Amino acid sequence: MITTPTLLCFAHGLEAKAFLQNLDFQPLGTEFYHSTSKDLYLSVTGEGPLKALSQTLQHLTQHPRIRKVVNMGLCGGLSEGSQSIGDILDVRTIYSDRPDDEQGVQFHSFSTNAESRVDLVTAWRRITSIEKAQELARFAQLVDREAWGHAYACKQLSRDFQCKKIVSDFATNLEQCFEVRAKALEYSQALFEHYFSVIEPDFPTQPPEFDFDIKGFYLTNQQLSQIKKLLPEGTKKASLAIDTILLAGILGSEEHPKKRTQRLIEALRQSQHPLEDRLQNQVNQRLQPLTDQGWTVTFDRDLESPRLEIKTSFDRPEEVQARSRALASFDIQSWLRLFEGELDV
Amino acid sequence: MFDRIFIEQEVKDLPATEKILRTFPDLPITEIDQVDKVFGQVKKPYLQKRETLNLFLGKKRGQLVKEAPEAYGAAGAPHYYFVHAYNCIYECQYCYLQGYFHSPDIVLFLNHAEIAEEIHRVADQHPDQTVWFHAGEFSDSLALSHLSGELDFYFDCFKKRPTAKLELRTKSANIRELLKLEPAPNIITSFSLSPDKASKHFDLKTPPLKARLAAMKALSDAGHPLAIHLDPIIYQPNFIEAYDQMLSQLTNQIDLNRIQYISLGVVRFTKDVYREVRNNYPQTSEFRGNFKTSFDGKVRYDRPTRMYILNQVKALCSKYGASEDQIYLCME
Numbered sequence: 001m002i003t004t005p006t007l008l009c010f011a012h013g014l015e016a017k018a019f020l021q022n023l024d025f026q027p028l029g030t031e032f033y034h035s036t037s038k039d040l041y042l043s044v045t046g047e048g049p050l051k052a053l054s055q056t057l058q059h060l061t062q063h064p065r066i067r068k069v070v071n072m073g074l075c076g077g078l079s080e081g082s083q084s085i086g087d088i089l090d091v092r093t094i095y096s097d098r099p100d101d102e103q104g105v106q107f108h109s110f111s112t113n114a115e116s117r118v119d120l121v122t123a124w125r126r127i128t129s130i131e132k133a134q135e136l137a138r139f140a141q142l143v144d145r146e147a148w149g150h151a152y153a154c155k156q157l158s159r160d161f162q163c164k165k166i167v168s169d170f171a172t173n174l175e176q177c178f179e180v181r182a183k184a185l186e187y188s189q190a191l192f193e194h195y196f197s198v199i200e201p202d203f204p205t206q207p208p209e210f211d212f213d214i215k216g217f218y219l220t221n222q223q224l225s226q227i228k229k230l231l232p233e234g235t236k237k238a239s240l241a242i243d244t245i246l247l248a249g250i251l252g253s254e255e256h257p258k259k260r261t262q263r264l265i266e267a268l269r270q271s272q273h274p275l276e277d278r279l280q281n282q283v284n285q286r287l288q289p290l291t292d293q294g295w296t297v298t299f300d301r302d303l304e305s306p307r308l309e310i311k312t313s314f315d316r317p318e319e320v321q322a323r324s325r326a327l328a329s330f331d332i333q334s335w336l337r338l339f340e341g342e343l344d345v
Numbered sequence: 346m347f348d349r350i351f352i353e354q355e356v357k358d359l360p361a362t363e364k365i366l367r368t369f370p371d372l373p374i375t376e377i378d379q380v381d382k383v384f385g386q387v388k389k390p391y392l393q394k395r396e397t398l399n400l401f402l403g404k405k406r407g408q409l410v411k412e413a414p415e416a417y418g419a420a421g422a423p424h425y426y427f428v429h430a431y432n433c434i435y436e437c438q439y440c441y442l443q444g445y446f447h448s449p450d451i452v453l454f455l456n457h458a459e460i461a462e463e464i465h466r467v468a469d470q471h472p473d474q475t476v477w478f479h480a481g482e483f484s485d486s487l488a489l490s491h492l493s494g495e496l497d498f499y500f501d502c503f504k505k506r507p508t509a510k511l512e513l514r515t516k517s518a519n520i521r522e523l524l525k526l527e528p529a530p531n532i533i534t535s536f537s538l539s540p541d542k543a544s545k546h547f548d549l550k551t552p553p554l555k556a557r558l559a560a561m562k563a564l565s566d567a568g569h570p571l572a573i574h575l576d577p578i579i580y581q582p583n584f585i586e587a588y589d590q591m592l593s594q595l596t597n598q599i600d601l602n603r604i605q606y607i608s609l610g611v612v613r614f615t616k617d618v619y620r621e622v623r624n625n626y627p628q629t630s631e632f633r634g635n636f637k638t639s640f641d642g643k644v645r646y647d648r649p650t651r652m653y654i655l656n657q658v659k660a661l662c663s664k665y666g667a668s669e670d671q672i673y674l675c676m677e
């Protein structure tokens with residue numbers, strides 16, 4: 001089975017303990033491990049968004065095969081009542097407070113694909129006042145010290161990102177934090193069990209690359225990418241996305257596979273943008289009297305302005321006459337009417 | 346509908362605020378100094394509006410009435426818009442709000458008296474002209490009107506100013522509050538319509554065409570002046586038949602002669618909005634392909650295509666009885 005090489009990030013060794021104890025992790029560097037059996041990487045980044053950011057960037061650049069990062073660990077709740085201690089929550093959007101002592105939260109946020117309704121704000125300093133907790137509670141339900149750094153690194157390097165947090169205390173109850181350390185191992189075990197029962201129950205296979213598995217076509221790489229663009233975004237299998245009637249028509253022809261591919265691209269383009277095609281024909285048709293007689297015609301490719309520039313060169317008097325005649329009889333009104341929407345000729 | 350309510354201290358004791366809070370007795374409330382200090386301070390993903398929305402109640406500050414962009418309404422008259430809300434409960438795929446604010450949360454401004462004062466001041470600057478004021482530039486004018494409760498206020502304001510006109514632009518069928526009010530000839534409710542299939546495809550969460558047409562009929566029967574926006578028209582291969590059918594459904598209910606004006610416009614985006622639209626709705630093939638940056642920097646179809654579409658729909662309107670002076674082209 002092909003697995004998605006994944007990096008698990010924790011802030012503290014205690015949070016990662018159950019993973020390190022239960023799997024075959026071998027050290028690759030300082031606080032950085034790899035499990036061959038599960039193809040999982042694990043990093044203990046240290047506390048704070050800067051450490052999270054720099055460690056994740058470093059691991060992802062040194063190991064470009066890692067496609068996904070999962071940040072797990074403890075977090076604080078910002079409003080008692082909506083979460084309970086011990087809840088494991090999927091985070092939807094991650095905000096960050098401002099590193100300078102200014103009020104409010106940084107503008108940039110990062111979203112995961114989680115379907116949850118729980119948001120988190122990453123604090124640059126430990127929360128030491130109820131007022132600070134209340135200020136952050138305007139933006140999110142949870143607070144941690146790292147997730148934003150991990151998410152930022154993943155965004156920069158286009159990696160999937162997931163964030164799973166276990167609520168260990170409430171930032172509005174500053175006395176609880178002493179109990180957290182005592183329970184850290186228990187939380188680590190809960191995250192471990194959650195990971196293998198919910199997040200990766202049977203190790204997802206790597207998403208298949210776009211698959212063009214229709215016999216009878218010959219595709220260059222460029223044509224393959226053209227076809228990908230013409231199919232709905234996210235399409236994985238061309239055979240399912242291309243209209244079977246269209247396909248049958250093209251495959252039934254006697255043409256060479258290369259020519260068929262060209263026809264397929266044309267047909268796909270036409271089916272998506274039929275008006276565009278009609279317009280192109282109209283443009284060609286209206287300029288044809290000039291181009292047929294050897295005039296080079298330049299016009300606004302965006303078709304916003306009807307301005308035409310024409311030029312020619314000639315060697316013989318007959319050419320001068322033929323081109324003059326073509327120019328004199330050129331139907332400029334018809335060209336202008338195209339810009340008033342006359343496409344029905 | 347909402348997760349939490351944020352209230353500016355300055356508006357917390359207003360009757361309008363109290364009324365809104367009575368509607369949501371169980372929602373957590375947070376008092377804030379100013380809406381701007383929280384709303385839009387962070388980039389909240391637009392599509393989160395599908396799951397959670399916060400409601401902000403506050404006071405509109407800064408310029409309360411603004412000049413509308415050129416070609417906004419019928420030519421020859423000054424056009425202004427005023428803002429009494431930000432954002433919308435609907436989710437039209439082309440909506441420019443998705444690139445405009447940094448948050449989809451709903452903001453209701455409650456300082457209507459100040460806004461009305463400014464409307465009078467602006468109208469006074471045009472003593473010899475009919476001045477148009479448009480509501481709903483950053484929201485739908487009726488969708489939340491049962492909650493925001495400002496309609497009677499603006500009706501009073503414009504009844505005192507018969508030479509100025511108010512346009513309430515909507516895609517909703519929420520006419521309960523409007524029907525309670527005495528119609529005024531200078532207050533026009535304009536409905537944005539698109540064919541049923543297109544509406545289901547692009548105008549997510551909006552009432553179906555049938556409901557909008559029924560709402561129009563009820564308002565028309567009650568004597569409220571109406572207008573129509575066939576805008577944005579999005580090219581689909583069968584658009585002519587689709588608009589034909591829609592106009593037929595419309596004219597079965599309402600005589601087009603009773604419609605004050607019909608505006609036609611083809612889909613267009615600012616560059617930022619276009620980027621957001623492509624990001625938020627990558628599967629919508631209608632927003633790929635034939636879009637160009639045009640004369641004013643907006644992203645739209647090329648000119649021949651736009652004019653072709655507008656001519657076709659205009660011809661259909663004429664076929665169903667609209668006169669030449671009733672129709673104007675929006676933003677063209």
Ligand code: SF4
Nearest residue numbers: 433435436437440516
């Ligand atoms: S109704 Fe108007 S404001 Fe609301 S989502 Fe649709 S386009 Fe946007």
